[in-house]
Amino acid sequence: MISAYSGTAVRAAEQPLLDAGAGPDLMQKAAYGLYHAASGLLSSRRGRIYGSKTVVLAGAGNNGGDALYAASRLLARGGSSTAVLTAADVHPAALAAFRRRGGKVLTLTEENTGTVLELCRASDLVLDGILGTGGKGGLRSPAAGLAVLEPARLRRGEAPAVVACDLPSGINADTGEARGAYLRADLTVTFGAPKAGLMAGPGAAAAGQIECVDIGLSPQLRTAGIQRLEDADIADLLRPPAPGDHKYSRGVLGIAAGSTKYPGAAVLATGAALATGVGMVRFLGPEPVCQLINLLHPEAVCSQGGVAQAHVQAWAAGPGAGEDEGQLRRAVDAMASGLPAVIDADAIAAAGPGLGPQVILTPHAGELTALLNSLGNRTDRAAVEGDPLSHVRHAADLTGATVLLKGWATLVAAPGGPVYSQAEATPWLATAGSGDTLSGILGALLATDTSGPGSPGHYARLAAAAASIHGRAGTLSARGGPVEASGLPASVRRVLAGFLQD
Numbered sequence: 001m002i003s004a005y006s007g008t009a010v011r012a013a014e015q016p017l018l019d020a021g022a023g024p025d026l027m028q029k030a031a032y033g034l035y036h037a038a039s040g041l042l043s044s045r046r047g048r049i050y051g052s053k054t055v056v057l058a059g060a061g062n063n064g065g066d067a068l069y070a071a072s073r074l075l076a077r078g079g080s081s082t083a084v085l086t087a088a089d090v091h092p093a094a095l096a097a098f099r100r101r102g103g104k105v106l107t108l109t110e111e112n113t114g115t116v117l118e119l120c121r122a123s124d125l126v127l128d129g130i131l132g133t134g135g136k137g138g139l140r141s142p143a144a145g146l147a148v149l150e151p152a153r154l155r156r157g158e159a160p161a162v163v164a165c166d167l168p169s170g171i172n173a174d175t176g177e178a179r180g181a182y183l184r185a186d187l188t189v190t191f192g193a194p195k196a197g198l199m200a201g202p203g204a205a206a207a208g209q210i211e212c213v214d215i216g217l218s219p220q221l222r223t224a225g226i227q228r229l230e231d232a233d234i235a236d237l238l239r240p241p242a243p244g245d246h247k248y249s250r251g252v253l254g255i256a257a258g259s260t261k262y263p264g265a266a267v268l269a270t271g272a273a274l275a276t277g278v279g280m281v282r283f284l285g286p287e288p289v290c291q292l293i294n295l296l297h298p299e300a301v302c303s304q305g306g307v308a309q310a311h312v313q314a315w316a317a318g319p320g321a322g323e324d325e326g327q328l329r330r331a332v333d334a335m336a337s338g339l340p341a342v343i344d345a346d347a348i349a350a351a352g353p354g355l356g357p358q359v360i361l362t363p364h365a366g367e368l369t370a371l372l373n374s375l376g377n378r379t380d381r382a383a384v385e386g387d388p389l390s391h392v393r394h395a396a397d398l399t400g401a402t403v404l405l406k407g408w409a410t411l412v413a414a415p416g417g418p419v420y421s422q423a424e425a426t427p428w429l430a431t432a433g434s435g436d437t438l439s440g441i442l443g444a445l446l447a448t449d450t451s452g453p454g455s456p457g458h459y460a461r462l463a464a465a466a467a468s469i470h471g472r473a474g475t476l477s478a479r480g481g482p483v484e485a486s487g488l489p490a491s492v493r494r495v496l497a498g499f500l501q502d
């Protein structure tokens with residue numbers, strides 16, 4: 001499990017060490033970690049450090065100091081480096097060390113921003129040390145003019161790798177918000193602990209890969225702001241069949257998805273649930289959709305009945321329901337059943353206060369905006385996309401349900417906490433039908449779960465595991481190209497096989 005902390009919490013953890021005079025030592029540890037990661041990247045891109053060209057963007061605070069010390073170490077290995085100062089005063093000792101190693105220095109102005117951008121683009125590596133946890137708001141002029149710099153991962157052909165020191169400059173370390181211009185990175189080397197702002201909202205998309213350097217803060221860090229499940233955590237949540245299991249003991253999932261207008265959603269949700277592994281799927285829906293499911297998934301037991309008559313362990317309801325009154329009724333009944341239920345798409349609008357954490361709402365940003373507005377919390381989509389962490393937490397607290405907000409980093413909030421973030425997906429997964437398969441995967445995990453409510457956040461962990469499996473399946477399906485939702489179940493099977501073999 002990766003635990004991320006707010007910038008405020010990390011600064012508080014640093015304070016006793018700073019009071020004890022360990023500040024310079026912490027900075028050297030941070031700078032060494034940054035140098036080590038940057039030199040690894042340079043070696044993999046061009047074979048060696050000797051002869052490499054680095055541009056250091058250095059701001060007024062300790063973040064600039066870290067970056068300058070790291071660049072000094074690259075100079076010592078035979079690289080060349082130019083420091084671009086974005087403030088009148090930068091860390092004096094770090095700048096002096098950089099100059100001693102032969103680094104060139106210039107000051108950024110609005111007039112020379114174009115020249116500096118050319119210098120960056122002609123280099124192998126850009127070290128972003130403009131702002132760290134002391135940053136307030138987005139980049140200010142003239143540094144804001146550098147925000148057009150694209151990291152190598154977003155450009156075709158030759159481009160410098162951008163490595164962010166602690167966090168991408170301009171990103172809020174607590175929330176991941178970008179209140180103004182910010183830089184994007186290929187790799188963020190973060191110190192002490194990952195910052196929550198690297199795992200949510202614009203910060204998660206800007207960070208690129210995240211590498212954490214231990215500078216000895218762990219004993220001081222208490223409550224994580226955001227957690228991320230890793231392989232072993234997900235494997236622990238899976239329940240493969242054991243000898244003696246039969247179809248009912250493995251878990252039956254009730255699916256109320258699709259409508260005569262959107263029959264595909266029923267097919268995708270059912271296919272994904274079967275690929276994830278359940279004892280049985282009971283499918284409820286209109287007659288033509290039942291016929292389609294019978295044709296494509298003959299193992300599913302189909303009927304037009306109601307939720308109360310179906311004997312299941314969990315529900316997946318809402319995908320493709322559209323305006324189908326029967327399906328919307330089933331989704332409402334599933335939410336009220338007391339059983340674990342994943343509720344998606346049009347059915348989310350029926351959610352209100354008083355639900356339990358076993359109900360998992362899976363909105364995208366637009367659906368979350370509508371839900372919050374319906375609960376009297378005035379907001380708009382831009383605000384939700386700008387600060388998804390606060391909004392997903394708020395929705396969980398208002399409804400009492402677990403809320404999974406889909407996005408580049410999918411966030412899952414349990415009412416009262418904790419919050420999980422999974423970012424294994426590919427942008428190619430943003431395609432019609434993708435959400436229907438997520439409902440099927442999560443429904444199957446809920447139906448086969450035998451550990452019960454357990455500790456707080458249990459359902460949020462299952463939802464985070466489903467998001468991770470879905471993201472990995474998308475990435476496997478994509479292999480750098482488009483994803484068709486109908487191909488996802490096959491990839492889900494392969495992802496799960498990987499977990500179960502390890």
Ligand SMILES: NC(=O)C1=CN([C@@H]2O[C@H](COP(=O)(O)OP(=O)(O)OC[C@H]3O[C@@H](n4cnc5c(N)ncnc54)[C@H](OP(=O)(O)O)[C@@H]3O)[C@@H](O)[C@H]2O)[C@@H](O)CC1
Binds near residue numbers: 014059060064135166
């Ligand atoms: N503490 C430690 O022990 C360790 C810390 N470490 C490192 O230090 C970093 C935190 O350092 P920090 O506190 O100096 O803050 P940092 O982000 O570098 O800059 C603050 C300066 O920027 C200015 N400024 C603010 N917003 C601005 C804006 N929008 N646009 C322009 N300027 C803006 C602000 O001025 P102000 O607004 O306050 O007048 C102030 O002058 C941390 O991320 C990590 O990298 C590591 O070495 C490990 C040990």
Ligand SMILES: [K+]
Binds near residue numbers: 129130132165169
């Ligand atoms: K930075």
